[in-house]
Amino acid sequence: MLKQVLLLLITFLNVELDKKTMELMPxxxxxxxxxxxxxxxxxxFRKIVSIFERYGFVPIETPVVERWDILKGKYGxxxxxxxxxxxxxxYSxxxxxxxxxxxxxxxxxxARFNPKLPFKRYQIGRVYRYENPQKGRYREFYQCDADILGAEEPFPDIEIIDMMSEVFDEFKIPKYLIxxxxxxxxxxxxxKRLxxxxxxxxxxxxRSVDKLDKIGKSGVLAELEKMGLPKDKIEYISKILETSEYANKEVLEFLERFSGEGVEKGRKLLENILDYSKVKNSVKIDLSLVRGLDYYTGxxxxxxxxxxxxxxxxxxxxxxxxxxMFINKQIPAVGGTVGVERLIEAGIENGIFKIKECAIADAGVIALSDSAMKYALKVAHSLRKNGVNTYMIYRPTSPVKGIKHLEKRKIKYAVLIGEEEVKEKTFTLQNLETxxxxxxxLSEIVKATNKILS
Amino acid sequence: MLKQVLLLLITFLNVELDKKTMELMPxxxxxxxxxxxxxxxxxxFRKIVSIFERYGFVPIETPVVERWDILKGKYGxxxxxxxxxxxxxxYSxxxxxxxxxxxxxxxxxxARFNPKLPFKRYQIGRVYRYENPQKGRYREFYQCDADILGAEEPFPDIEIIDMMSEVFDEFKIPKYLIxxxxxxxxxxxxxKRLxxxxxxxxxxxxRSVDKLDKIGKSGVLAELEKMGLPKDKIEYISKILETSEYANKEVLEFLERFSGEGVEKGRKLLENILDYSKVKNSVKIDLSLVRGLDYYTGxxxxxxxxxxxxxxxxxxxxxxxxxxMFINKQIPAVGGTVGVERLIEAGIENGIFKIKECAIADAGVIALSDSAMKYALKVAHSLRKNGVNTYMIYRPTSPVKGIKHLEKRKIKYAVLIGEEEVKEKTFTLQNLETxxxxxxxLSEIVKATNKILS
Known part of the structure; x- marks a missing residue:
């Protein structure tokens, strides 16, 4: 347990260690x-991929290295x-x-491939930001995106929300709010109103409103005052912030007071999501939700x-x-991302995910003498052929030492091969827990396999 | 088919295209x-991983970016x-x-983690070399390595050979030679001899001998002459090259003539591999095999x-x-790599691998009217819950148009939802091939699922 905590610290926080160890850090x-x-x-990642594919998304891959002129001017x-x-x-x-x-x-x-629309793609890959590293924030980290290109609201939007919520169901995270x-x-x-x-x-x-969760309503209002916003406008924004306490129905009613194409389209969409989403009971309309990125349009x-x-x-x-943007054409798009680094970190901290020690192998083969080695290899190959991940100890050894070796690697089954087994064409299977x-x-390998994999 | 060939060309060769397209290239x-x-x-990759895991190897991951002082002086x-x-x-x-x-x-x-020995790890990841790109050679490409650290010959060496050969069996490549x-x-x-x-x-x-396959025996001998090697030595090397035509047994006999610890240890190991490897019939001892990298020791x-x-x-x-090298200690190590980029390219060219067009989705749901949409979504979610990768058409449409939409995406089953289906709580499943x-x-969803996934 201590080792795991240390590993976590080392892996996640890049904590300062002695000089020798520091030299070995990435x-x-x-x-x-x-x-x-x-x-x-x-x-x-495998589980997330399987959910994305369950919704008919296809994977693509692009290089880690891009030409600078492609990224230039795109991120502020x-x-x-x-x-x-x-x-x-x-050299260049x-x-x-x-x-x-x-x-x-x-x-x-x-722009390059001009795929058939709608194009539903997912991509999981490393991205790079030269930030000051801190808990949950890295310079190299994974993003995990699914996007639908070329299709207008509301159903693609609903699909993204439904699908993302399934990621949380998959990991058995009980209480989430959309x-x-x-x-x-x-x-x-x-x-129009202000x-x-x-x-x-x-x-x-x-951006100020976006901080509601962090600094509270009074904090936001103070910031707006600092910006020099007139009092009546601040009061109005205060009213809008209050709606984050309302039930969904009341928020929609509040929005009915406003005219304007934007409000109407937006309200209609929110209604549609509440009507069609399979997770509507977990949805909370929150007019103070802004999200940092400036490129959102709906x-x-x-x-x-x-x-x-x-x-x-x-x-x-x-x-x-x-x-x-690369073809000067408007392409409707909607997407979502799983904050996978935070999911993993928070998940480990909160016991949602358990770190298992390298238990890739289901069984380990121990030869008890030099002359048993050849037959032991044969048994190992047979097990593998039947789908058992099989670890082979490279030297003849005693049962006690061999079993200790396997236990250190959290392997659950030992397969012991001595002279007797060689002669009889058998093998001894030991459950290291019981x-x-x-x-x-040897002809009963399928039976043994079923036991090991059960 | 033409599209696939073009795609291959574009993807693999970065062929010159018109300027607009060039600007969109990575x-x-x-x-x-x-x-x-x-x-x-x-x-x-998944298949290769499953073979590595079948042999009890565990995965690790290291960053794409390393500190320069870690790589410096290591590659010549x-x-x-x-x-x-x-x-x-x-900024730094x-x-x-x-x-x-x-x-x-x-x-x-x-050096950093000091894992339990033997440490059997695999790693698949991108590496970078600023080479002149050509067919099968890239600046960003994948390597796919499995290595055993901390264990001496012969059994780890045999395991690596056995395991690598299984990769070729897995892909049903019929004739390979080790x-x-x-x-x-x-x-x-x-x-000692020369x-x-x-x-x-x-x-x-x-390095000259290593080119035997490419430039032939006479080519190698000519190169050695150019290097100024005396005639008797060249003749001797010529004799060694001849052994690449010998049967394994004859090569081993040829080696018996030599004394010296190195030859003896090497010969003994080669004998052991021929004796214990499960693919010994595909093994050919070839004294002209050198391999480019200078760091091999056995x-x-x-x-x-x-x-x-x-x-x-x-x-x-x-x-x-x-x-x-980072801890100034000798650590025995043996490993192998799958030349995965070449495997994929050559495999596609030779029909070992087939490119399937985005057939991630098993079924596609078509709602025939606005009022069928909600129930259609329900059916889609039920299919997904039962393990069917399900594509949803985002707008009500006619059966003909909907089916065309799915066929373009190579989806094999259409699920049609009209007013009748809504009323009856049913769905119509159509096999788009037959x-x-x-x-x-709707209560028979498992039955339908079995049909779709069969």
Whole structure:
């Protein structure tokens, strides 16, 4: 247990260690995954993939390295000035960058291959941000995206929400809340009702409102006051923030007061989601939900895990102006992402995921003498042929030592081969938990296999 | 078919295209994988992983980005001066590099984590080399390694050979040959019999001999002459090259003439492999096999596919002086790699692998009217719950249009939902190949699932 906690610390936090160990660390903000964590991560990714495929999404892959001119100008000033891994090699004048997300590469891919629409793709891969590493934040980390290109609301939007919620069901996370909003509603209210025409000021207000969970209503209002917003407008925003306490029906009623195409379209969509989504009971309309990224154009959502109190583990929305950027055409798009690094970390901390020590092998074969080695190898091959992951001890040894060797690796079954077994063409199978032993004929390998894999 | 060939060309060769398309390409030597190729690649990797795990290997992962000082000095002059992707970011004085292989990172990992021995790990991941891209050679490509650390010959060596051969069995590649040699044999013969003490000259001779397959015996001898090697030595090397025509037994007899610890140990190992390996009938001892990398210290092998004539698709050997480099300790190690990029390319060209068009979804649901949409979603969710990958058409449409939509995506089953089905709580399942239609009650979903997945 102590070892596991240490491993976690080492792996996740890159804690300061003695100099010798520091020299062996990967670059700051990147991680090595030892088998027990790699096995867990692979299993989690596999499960997410199987849900994406259950919904008919297909995988693509793009390189980790992109040309700098493809990423340039796409992520805003802060990213370009200090977050994007961009570089030249000593041998070339070409400018490269490590991908910053999977979305701009998707836009490039889309323009290049012009796939049939709707194009439903998922992609899981490493992305790079030169941030200051801290818990849950790395310089190299995985993103896990599913997007639907070329299809308009509401059903693709509903599908994304339904599918993302299934990820949480799959991991048996009991209490999650799907926070839902629509950017058009926000835009309309702020623009038409409050008369805020300047897009930059609007974004600033959005970002402030987005902090409601962190700094509370009074905090948000204080920030707006600092921005110099007039009192009546602040009061109005205060009213909007209050609706996050309302039931969904009441929020929709509140929205009926507003006219304007944006509010109406947004309200209609929210109604549709409440009507058609299979997880409507977990959905909460929250007009204070903004999501940081500026490119959303319609529905936005976040999935928040309340118990254990982990925070937002998934999010996404509709972004109709991004995917067509390389072909100067509007391509409707909606997508979601699983915050897989946080999911894994929070999941381990909260006991949702258990780290198993390298138990890839189901059985281990022990030869008790030199002359038993050849027949032991034969038994090992037979087991493998029948689907048993089989570990072979490379030297003849005693049962006691051999079993100790296997136990250290958390292997559950020992297959003992001595002179007797060689002569009889048998093998002795020992369950290392119950200590129960049985002898099988080599011809009974299927029976033994069933026991081992049961 | 034409589309597939084009796709292959585009994906694998980065052929020159018109300017607009060029602007959408990933960096030279890197590749986008559209769904049909990504699905195939994932399947191939999955199969390789399952074989590695069948032998009890466990996975690890290390970052794509390493610190330059970790890679520095490990790959020789050519790599350092023009092949390693090394760089600084604009925001930092730190020197980074993209990993050049998975072996030096393994050595770092080993020193950092000090795992229980023997440590049997596999790793599949991207590596980076700034080469001139050509068919089968990329700047970003995958390596696929399995290594055993901390265990001495012969059984780990035998296991690696047995396991690698199983990869070829798995892909039903009918005729492959495992070429086998031992570096100690070569060293001893060249050093003791031919009196070549200078390691650089020895390596030069090795590299020349290594070209036997490409330039023939006369070509090799001509190269050795050019190097200024005396006639008697060349004649002797000629004799050694001749043994590549010998049967294994004769090669071993030929080696009995030599004394010296290296030859003896090597010969004994080769005998052991012939004795214990389950693929001994596919093994051919070949004293002209050298393998490019200079770090091997014992057994070396290459697996060559003869029919179709694809060349070497796997290789490896024992390298006892590399893994301990960060802890100044000798750690015995043996490993092998699957040349997975060549395997995939050659396999597609030769019909061993078939590219399937995005057939992730098993069934597609078509709602025939607005009012059928909600029930259609319900049916889709039920199918998914029962393990059917289900594609949903986002808009009500006619059976003809809906079926066309699904056929374009190579989906085999249509699930049709009209007013009648809504009323009856049924669904109509149509096999799009046979055109056969059946109606099922929603409560018979398991029966329908079995049909779809059969």
């Amino acid at each position: 670059p700051k903000g990147t991680r090595d995954f030892p088998p027990e964590i790699k096995i867990l991560r692979d299993e989690i 000033e802060e990213a370009e000035s200090r977050l994007i891994w961009r570089f030249k090699l000593p 004048e070409k400018e490269y960058a490590l991908r910053y997300d999977l979305t701009v590469p998707l836009a490039r891919f889309f 926070k839902l909003n629509d950017r058009r509603v926000l835009n309309d209210i702020f623009e 008369g805020i025409k300047n897009a930059d000021i609007m974004l600033k207000i959005f 529905m936005i959502f976040e999935i928040v895990v309340e118990k254990p109190r982990i925070g937002s583990l998934s999010g996404g929305g509709r972004y109709d102006n991004l995917i067509g 200590r129960e032993r049985d002898k099988y004929k | 960096p030279k030597g890197t590749r986008d994988f559209p769904p049909e190729i990504k699905i195939l690649r994932d399947e191939i 002059e050519e790599a350092e001066s023009r092949l390693i992707w090394r760089f600084k970011l604009p 004085e730190k020197e980074y590099a993209l990993r050049y292989d998975l072996t030096v990172p393994l050595a770092r990992f080993f 070429k086998l040699n031992d570096r100690r044999v070569l060293n001893d013969i060249f050093e 009196g070549i003490k200078n390691a650089d000259i020895m390596l030069k001779i090795f 057994m070396i092998f290459e697996i060559v596919v003869e029919k179709p004539r694809i060349g070497s698709l796997s290789g490896g050997g024992r390298y006892d002086n590399l893994i301990g 055109r056969e239609r059946d109606k099922y009650k």
